[in-house]
Amino acid sequence: MKPFSYATALSPESARQLASSSKHGAYLAGGNDLLGLLKEGLVEADLLVNVKALPGLGKIEQSGAGWSIGALATVAQVEKHPGLKAAFPGLAAAAAEVASPQIRNVATVGGNLAQHSRCWYFRHRDTLCLKKGGDHCFARNGENRYHTLFTGNPCVSPMVSSLAVAFAALDAVAVVVREGKELRWSMADFYHRAWENPLTHHSLEPGDLVVRVEVPLLRTRSAYLQASEKHAFDWALVSCAAATGIDGGKMKGPRIALGSISPMPHQAEAANTFLEGKPLALDDATATQAADLLLKEAQPLEHNGYKVPIALALVRRALLQLQS
Ligand SMILES: Cc1cc2nc3c(=O)[nH]c(=O)nc-3n(C[C@H](O)[C@H](O)[C@H](O)COP(=O)(O)OP(=O)(O)OC[C@H]3O[C@@H](n4cnc5c(N)ncnc54)[C@H](O)[C@@H]3O)c2cc1C
Numbered sequence: 001m002k003p004f005s006y007a008t009a010l011s012p013e014s015a016r017q018l019a020s021s022s023k024h025g026a027y028l029a030g031g032n033d034l035l036g037l038l039k040e041g042l043v044e045a046d047l048l049v050n051v052k053a054l055p056g057l058g059k060i061e062q063s064g065a066g067w068s069i070g071a072l073a074t075v076a077q078v079e080k081h082p083g084l085k086a087a088f089p090g091l092a093a094a095a096a097e098v099a100s101p102q103i104r105n106v107a108t109v110g111g112n113l114a115q116h117s118r119c120w121y122f123r124h125r126d127t128l129c130l131k132k133g134g135d136h137c138f139a140r141n142g143e144n145r146y147h148t149l150f151t152g153n154p155c156v157s158p159m160v161s162s163l164a165v166a167f168a169a170l171d172a173v174a175v176v177v178r179e180g181k182e183l184r185w186s187m188a189d190f191y192h193r194a195w196e197n198p199l200t201h202h203s204l205e206p207g208d209l210v211v212r213v214e215v216p217l218l219r220t221r222s223a224y225l226q227a228s229e230k231h232a233f234d235w236a237l238v239s240c241a242a243a244t245g246i247d248g249g250k251m252k253g254p255r256i257a258l259g260s261i262s263p264m265p266h267q268a269e270a271a272n273t274f275l276e277g278k279p280l281a282l283d284d285a286t287a288t289q290a291a292d293l294l295l296k297e298a299q300p301l302e303h304n305g306y307k308v309p310i311a312l313a314l315v316r317r318a319l320l321q322l323q324s
Contacts, residue, residue, distance in 0.1 A: 001039050008050040012177045015051050016207045022047040027209065029072065029111035032103055037116060040125050042132070051110075057211060060084060066216040071110030071209075075163070079104060088215060090222030090241050090318075094166035097226050100233045110210035112163045113174065113190060116201045118235055119147065119157035130155045130198040137198070140301065146237065149298040149307055150262040155198030156301060158260045159191050160235045166224050168257035168265035169241035172215040178208045187257070191264030218253055219243035221280070223321035225314045226259070236260045238307050240314035244322055250277050256294060256318070258311055268294045281323050284316065291315035 005022070009015035019025035026045040028034055029052060037043040051057070057072040060081050067084060078084060079095035098104050098112065116122075121129045121138040128134035137155050139147050147156040167174075168187035176183045185203065193203040204210070222243035226236035239259035245252035254275040258266040271293040278286055291312040298308055 002041070002044070002046075004038070004045050005047045006050065007047060008053050010053060010055070012054060012209050012211060013180065015049055015054065015209055016177070016179070018047065018049045020207050025049055025206070027051045027110075029108040030074070030103075030106040031111075032099075032107050033111060033115040040123065042123065042125060043116075051209070052108075057110075062087075063214075066214055066218075069109055069213045069215065071211050071213070072108050074105060075099075075107045075109065075112055076101065076104040078109060078163070087217060087220070088166070088170060088222050088243075090169060090224040090243055091163070091166040091215070093224040094162040094226075094239070094241060097224070097228075097236070097239070098162050103233075109163060109213060112161050113167075113210060113213075114202055114204060115161055117157040118160050122157060131157060133199065143303065144301040145303040145306075146260070147301055147304055148262050149295070149300055149304065149311075150266055152195040152263070153198045155263070157263065159194065159201075159263050159265065160260050162224070162226065162236060162239055162259065164190065165239045165257045165259035165265050166222070166241040167213060167215065168267060169224075169243040169255045170215050170219055170222060171243075171253075171255060172213050174210055175212050175214065176204065176208050176210050178205065182211075183208075184214075187265050188267070194263040219245050219255065221246065221322040223318045225318050225321070227310050227314060238310045238314055240311065240318045242315070242318040242322055244275070244280070246280055249280055251275050251280055251282075251322075252277075254278075256290065256315055258294065258315070261298075261307055261311060266294070268296070270296075275319075282319055284320070287316040287319040288312070290319060 025047040028048040057070040085092040130137040226239035228234040244254035
């Protein structure tokens with residue numbers, strides 16, 4: 001591991017100033033992802049800016065139209081917060097699937113959203129893949145069983161944040177401070193750059209600080225399911241979140257999002273529109289039709305075609321869970 005300096009920021013502005021005061025400044029939250037990347041020599045940081053002391057960023061609170069979750073709230077807090085759990089059971093379920101209790105106790109919401117690729121070519125220190133500035137995605141025609149079914153660029157590394165998938169279905173907004181101004185991003189905005197640009201994992205630029213995520217109270221029913229190789233301590237092969245409001249027993253503003261199959265939470269407007277106004281007590285055939293719409297344009301690679309039936313099953317099950 002290369003030597004680095006360490007500083008603690010006491011305000012978002014000082015965090016940005018500190019990070020930009022050196023060539024490779026990086027924010028350090030729970031450290032679960034960043035420290036591993038540093039140890040493997042995959043990220044070069046000469047200054048770690050500890051953001052955990054930033055005041056007010058660990059709060060979870062209800063505001064008039066929804067809930068505000070500070071970027072420093074831990075994944076365990078999101079999992080266990082009674083008010084959040086009652087309002088958004090799908091979000092609590094997504095948090096409960098993250099890694100292990102030990103990791104959830106220190107992993108933060110901001111760090112979870114900004115975590116880097118799990119692609120094993122990217123994570124291999126001796127492989128200069130496209131995501132690290134090389135000229136080739138080794139996974140595209142190589143060992144690609146964990147990779148994307150959808151992508152907008154030659155890199156096939158998927159976004160694996162469980163929270164991002166639940167937030168996408170709930171139409172949550174990430175508030176990001178860039179040069180003193182607050183930007184409000186949907187989850188699609190948060191990962192859009194990764195869809196287009198193989199070098200990035202998300203749309204954050206150096207110095208951008210996630211300060212909170214706002215979740216509107218529009219969708220009172222939500223569910224989250226993921227399929228992994230291991231029961232715990234593992235990322236999802238495929239994850240799925242569904243959420244909806246209810247109007248007279250019918251779905252109002254339904255949303256479905258899939259994770260681990262695209263550089264961003266995968267959503268299809270056609271599926272959401274199809275479900276609008278359908279009875280909450282959905283039958284299996286209608287849920288299957290919605291799932292088909294979501295996966296219609298999937299482009300499996302040589303070794304990950306198995307993800308399609310898993311995704312179809314998760315969508316159906318998540319939609320049926322909205323009834324209870
Ligand atoms: C075995 C294992 C299994 C896992 N399974 C899952 C899973 O199923 N689902 C899942 O979602 N995750 C999973 N994870 C990943 C884990 O949840 C993330 O590594 C963790 O949430 C990162 O949070 P952190 O606070 O530790 O981030 P850090 O490691 O501190 O930071 C991660 C990145 O985010 C940046 N960052 C941190 N905070 C901010 C901020 N406020 N603004 C801007 N940038 C910021 C950092 O600079 C860094 O680049 C797993 C991890 C392990 C080890």
